[in-house]
Amino acid sequence: MTIFRNVVFVAALAGLVAGLAMSAMQFFATTPLIVAAEEFEGMEVAPAPAAAPSVQDHDHGHAHASDDAHAHEDDHGHSHSGWVPEDGFERESLTVLANVVTAVGFGLMLVVAAELAGGIQSWRQGIYWGFAGFAVFTLAPGLGLPPELPGMPAADLLPRQIWWVATVAATAGGLALIAFGRNAVLAILGVALIVAPHVVGAPQPVSHESSVPVELHSQFVTAATLTSLVFWVVLGAMVGVLRGRFADPVAGAEQGSLA
């Protein structure tokens, strides 16, 4: 089980570093926005005034929501049922834990995919693999389902999760066909595979009307996307650095291989 052991070792160490880096970035960039949005969570969306501007007006929902919505708070939003961590240390440390654990999971997938293609040979090559991970797990699903803040309307959870997973799988397969396909036809098929989920379209809510200010959400989309980009770059680069220490120089001769 040497390959398995080495893959897990590299993924665990790279995931630990990338997960901690992600936690630090989230602490400053995304979590404050989530907490800010929770102020609006559970508020009734203010009804549009009689002389409502057209739906095209991008200002809608924002100006009046923050003033009027205070008047009629109710339990319109979803509730966090069951056990909820205490705000502060408990909540922060669970976020760090989730970051590290999931980073190890992403690391495993990244290392395995890269090993099938010969393995990541350097930190720079690792960054390219990180870009691929970012495209697959952040960019592609984010086009149809942008990162959401609490309190924003969304379609049912399960169809969104299914679309998310299908989009990730199609994008990963498409990129693999483009990068490693033997001929141009496969590359074209790869592009089609990447485009397909967006032609089908992500499950959308009936209305995007929300009491969460538009500015807050757009800030959050930028913050979540960029922190993910840095996360993937760190994860890929760390795999590139660490793999060199685990690769068996005998077995892999020129390339170096994990067993």
Place this chain on the structure above:
Amino acid sequence: MNTASRTLSASASSQSRILQLAFAGMLGIFIVGFSGFAHIDAVHNAAHDYRHSMGFPCH
């Protein structure tokens, strides 16, 4: 004879390599799936801020 047995062992080891890689990959998918997608309330609430920040479908 010698060549044949070498080939066999080489293919067996590459099969074991693929198997181990597949196993590691499945483990990764399981970890991400559980922390990002489990419908268990406690898991959702614990990983709540993380799920939002990573753009996982939430709520």
